[in-house]
Amino acid sequence: MYGQLLTFIVALLLFTIQEPGTEAIRPPIQTLSFVLAVFALFVLVCHLAFKPLNRALERGVSLAWASVLYHRVQMRLSVTALGALALDVYVFNIKAYFQSIPGFGRSFTLTGLIGLGLYLLHLAVVWFWAHPAHEKIHGATTRRGAFIKDHLSFHSALLIPWLLIALLSDALQFVRLPDLLLSEIGQILFFGLAFSLFLCFAPWLVVRLWGCEPLPPSPVLDELKRFCACHRFNIGDFLLWPLYGGDHLTAAVMGVLPRLRYILVTRGLLRLLSVDELKAVAAHEMGHVRHYHAFFYLVLFLCYAYLSSSYHDIILLLLLKQEPVLQWVLSSESSGQSLFSLVYSVPVIAMMVVYFRYCFGFFLRNSERQADLHAMRLIGHPFTLITSLQKIAIESGHIEDLPSWHHFSIRERIEFLSAAYENPELVRRHNRKLFGTAAVFITAVTLIASLGNGIRESETVQSWRHEVQLRVLEHQLNLQPGSPELYMAYSGMLIEEKRFDQARIILERAMEKEPEHPGVLNNLAWLYATAPPPLFDPQRALQLALKAATLKPEPYILDTLAECYYVNGLYREALVAIRHAISQKPEKMDYYLKQEKKFRKALEDSRRERSRG
Numbered sequence: 166m167y168g169q170l171l172t173f174i175v176a177l178l179l180f181t182i183q184e185p186g187t188e189a190i191r192p193p194i195q196t197l198s199f200v201l202a203v204f205a206l207f208v209l210v211c212h213l214a215f216k217p218l219n220r221a222l223e224r225g226v227s228l229a230w231a232s233v234l235y236h237r238v239q240m241r242l243s244v245t246a247l248g249a250l251a252l253d254v255y256v257f258n259i260k261a262y263f264q265s266i267p268g269f270g271r272s273f274t275l276t277g278l279i280g281l282g283l284y285l286l287h288l289a290v291v292w293f294w295a296h297p298a299h300e301k302i303h304g305a306t307t308r309r310g311a312f313i314k315d316h317l318s319f320h321s322a323l324l325i326p327w328l329l330i331a332l333l334s335d336a337l338q339f340v341r342l343p344d345l346l347l348s349e350i351g352q353i354l355f356f357g358l359a360f361s362l363f364l365c366f367a368p369w370l371v372v373r374l375w376g377c378e379p380l381p382p383s384p385v386l387d388e389l390k391r392f393c394a395c396h397r398f399n400i401g402d403f404l405l406w407p408l409y410g411g412d413h414l415t416a417a418v419m420g421v422l423p424r425l426r427y428i429l430v431t432r433g434l435l436r437l438l439s440v441d442e443l444k445a446v447a448a449h450e451m452g453h454v455r456h457y458h459a460f461f462y463l464v465l466f467l468c469y470a471y472l473s474s475s476y477h478d479i480i481l482l483l484l485l486k487q488e489p490v491l492q493w494v495l496s497s498e499s500s501g502q503s504l505f506s507l508v509y510s511v512p513v514i515a516m517m518v519v520y521f522r523y524c525f526g527f528f529l530r531n532s533e534r535q536a537d538l539h540a541m542r543l544i545g546h547p548f549t550l551i552t553s554l555q556k557i558a559i560e561s562g563h564i565e566d567l568p569s570w571h572h573f574s575i576r577e578r579i580e581f582l583s584a585a586y587e588n589p590e591l592v593r594r595h596n597r598k599l600f601g602t603a604a605v606f607i608t609a610v611t612l613i614a615s616l617g618n619g620i621r622e623s624e625t626v627q628s629w630r631h632e633v634q635l636r637v638l639e640h641q642l643n644l645q646p647g648s649p650e651l652y653m654a655y656s657g658m659l660i661e662e663k664r665f666d667q668a669r670i671i672l673e674r675a676m677e678k679e680p681e682h683p684g685v686l687n688n689l690a691w692l693y694a695t696a697p698p699p700l701f702d703p704q705r706a707l708q709l710a711l712k713a714a715t716l717k718p719e720p721y722i723l724d725t726l727a728e729c730y731y732v733n734g735l736y737r738e739a740l741v742a743i744r745h746a747i748s749q750k751p752e753k754m755d756y757y758l759k760q761e762k763k764f765r766k767a768l769e770d771s772r773r774e775r776s777r778g
Contacts, residue, residue, distance in 0.1 A: 170323055171521055172243045173281065177327065178514055179251050180280025181273070183506040185260035190499050199257050207249045207287060211294045214238050222301040232562030235298050239291060246287035253283065255507045258499050271338075274331040281324065285317065292316045302562045303413075303433075319408060322374045329363055330356055353474070357467050364459050368420035372427055377404040380430070385440055389428075392444045396543060398451050399423035406431045414557045418450035421459055437560055438553050445540050445550035452539025458532045461603070465528060468610040469520050473513075475617030480512050482629040491633065495640045522570055524606065529571040531599045537582055538592050547582035554579055634658055649675055653684040660688070665696040683717035686710075687725050694729045703732045714742075720751035724760060736768035 191199070218234055253259045263269045263279055270276060296309045307315070333356070380386045380403045389403055401420070406429035408415065414433045420426035428450050430443070438446065453459070484490045490508060493501040541547040558565045558575045565576040573581070585591040620626055638655040645651055652675035659668035672689040679685055686709045693706035710729040713722050723746035730739035743761045751757055 169243065169320060171518070172247060173284070173320070173324060173327075174517060174521075175247055175514055176250055176284040177277055177280060178517065179247065179510060180254055180260070180283070181276055182510045182513065183254045183260060184502040185258055185264060185499060190258045190261070190503075193262065196257050196259065196262070200253050200259060203249055203252050203257075204287075207246065208290050210245060211242055211290050214242055215294045215298055218298050219301075222298060228302055228562035231298070232302050232564045233567055235295070235302055235562075236567065239295055242291045243288065246284060246291065249287055250280075250284050251507075254280075255503050258503055261499060273334045274328065277327065277331050285320070288320070289313055289317065303560075315407065318375060322371045325367060325371060325374075326360060326363055329359060329367075333359055350471075353467055353470050356470070357463065360463050360466070361460070364420070364463065365422050366425060368425050368427055371419060372404055372429070376407050377427070377429060378407075379403070380405050380435075385435070385443065388440050389443060389447055392447060393451070396448075396451065398454070400426045400428055402427055404429050405435075414561055416446050416450060418453055421454065426454070433560075434557075437556050439549075441549045442553035442556070445544055445553055448540035448543045449536045449550065451543065452536030453532070455539060456532070456535055458536070461528070461532065462525075464607065465525050468607060469517070469525075471614045472520070472610055472617070473516060475614040475621070476516075478621050478630075479617065479626060481509065482626060482633060484509055485633045486629055491636060495637065526570040528599075528603065528606075530573050531595070531602075533572050534578070534581060534595060535599055537578055538585055538595060541582060541586060542592065547586050551579050551582055631658060631662055635662070647678060649679040649682040649685050652678075653682075653688055656685075656688045656692070660692055660695070665692060665700050668692055669696075669700060681716065683713040683722060686713035686716070687722045690729055691725045694725070694732045703729065707733055718745070720746040720749050720757065723749075724757065727760060727764060731764055731767065734771075736764055736771055739764040740768055 190196070215238060218231060218238060221234075222231055263276075266275070266279075268275050269279070292313045293309065296307075296312045299312065300306070386403060393400060401424050404427050406415075406417070408431050413431050414437060415431055416434055417429045418426065419429065428447055430446070434446070435443070484505075485494065490505055493505040493508075496502065537547075537550065540550050544550070554575050555565075565579075566574050568574060572578075581591070585595075635655070635658050638651060638658060642648070642651050642655060652671055656668045656671045656675070659665075659671065669689070669692055672685060672692065675682070675685045676689065690706045690709035690713060693700065693702040693709065695701075707726075707729040710722070710726040714726045723742050727739040727742035727746070730736070730742060740761065743757060743764055747754070747757050747761060
């Protein structure tokens with residue numbers, strides 16, 4: 166489940182990161198032909214991938230070997246499906262044809278659903294060819310159509326958290342949020358709250374999407390309910406989980422609120438295990454709740470969000486600093502923008518895969534072990550849990566040593582349970598290890614993310630940002646040489662970089678084209694008021710600022726006028742001008758108040774000097 170969830174996240178990133186440009190790369194018929202050809206090739210690859218396994222099963226090979234190979238082939242084809250999706254998006258630019266759909270590109274939900282739909286289509290092909298091998302390995306009797314439908318239903322429900330975030334993101338575009346929620350930390354905390362609400366209330370919806378039903382009345386159900394009641398563990402109900410037709414041998418717990426908490430058990434597991442073994446499985450699921458693993462996983466997700474947001478700008482600027490990459494971004498051709506999207510997606514996806522595969526995977530494995538140890542402590546011994554694991558391994562095709570990045574193998578789980586029963590100190594050591602490594606990890610992520618935020622605000626990264634912005638503005642000026650707004654923006658960046666001579670040339674050129682443009686007048690006034698000699702010209706600055714303020718008395722222009730009064734020694738007039746700007750309640754109010762304080766101090770100092778004289 167976790168491996169497939171990881172591929173879904175990669176599919177989302179692949180599809181949403183790509184910028185399709187304004188035009189398609191190829192004519193529609195040609196693009197459709199290429200896409201269908203790639204899809205047909207993928208269908209053939211899936212067929213050929215499962216063919217040796219099916220032949221081996223007909224010869225009666227070891228089910229253990231066949232089961233390992235079955236899972237390995239499925240995962241490889243899931244990754245191959247990502248490759249096919251990347252070809253469709255980055256080489257054939259199919260997103261360009263979706264732009265005619267209202268809301269596409271602006272709606273994260275709509276864009277993501279289309280991308281996930283394409284990926285699920287490829288996975289459906291994998292499941293189509295996987296069905297015969299699944300039947301032979303697990304002795305299942307599920308029909309192929311039902312098998313694919315069950316997979317689609319299961320994986321669709323896994324995407325509900327993403328859907329919640331996407332819908333919230335779309336809705337927030339139309340809502341004015343407080344400044345706190347507009348910050349990166351604020352958004353992470355906001356979505357953390359949304360996920361917490363999901364953990365509390367979504368299980369009711371998920372179990373219905375999966376078609377779960379209450380276990381029918383039976384002595385087994387009565388025993389399980391008594392077991393939970395005995396240990397003061399309240400649940401909404403025990404549900405029959407029709408996962409992959411119900412033949413899959415697994416159980417799960419969903420929900421954190423007692424009335425909306427469910428323990429799910431498949432029909433296959435109910436048939437396979439005794440009542441005592443089912444109690445051990447239930448105790449394992451109870452362990453996840455008792456140790457707050459759901460909220461712990463949420464914290465790990467938020468850690469990733471914080472970490473990735475801290476380095477997002479740095480990665481982007483490092484790429485844009487490279488001349489070929491910036492040219493791809495500025496290119497009017499869709500192929501250039503697709504190339505940039507592809508290059509940008511590589512470090513983003515690599516960072517995500519490393520984090521979840523290794524860091525998150527480490528905590529998943531050890532949380533599962535903690536749940537095993539909780540079951541042993543609750544029951545008093547590990548033997549029924551061990552026999553249940555052994556039965557599952559044998560029935561699933563002798564998968565005792567099946568590798569997994571999110572679970573220890575069944576053999577490893579059994580060996581650790583036996584060792585912990587012999588030496589109870591191992592239980593305390595494991596709990597301390599998990600708690601300690603979690604505390605160190607979260608602290609390390611916080612420090613690394615804080616370091617990233619510091620680097621992002623450093624002079625070096627700010628200079629990268631200005632360099633990229635200047636090159637973008639230069640490119641736009643070449644395309645629109647008569648735009649005074651571009652001259653304003655370009656000259657403003659040059660002034661920030663203290664490249665005053667270049668800024669003056671640009672602004673004088675703009676003055677020739679638009680002598681009455683208030684923004685151009687404002688920037689030139691600021692330059693003459695703040696540049697060092699020989700460009701420093703207070704009188705000329707004041708003339709230009711007065712003209713700009715007469716044409717457009719907005720806060721940023723009034724601020725320039727106040728600065729020009731200040732450099733001319735007219736402190737009272739400067740104070741009047743900046744207070745006029747403040748009365749309009751501009752953004753960045755702290756800056757305007759700081760300016761007012763500077764002018765007021767200058768006026769008071771001037772009065773004291775005159776009184777002394």
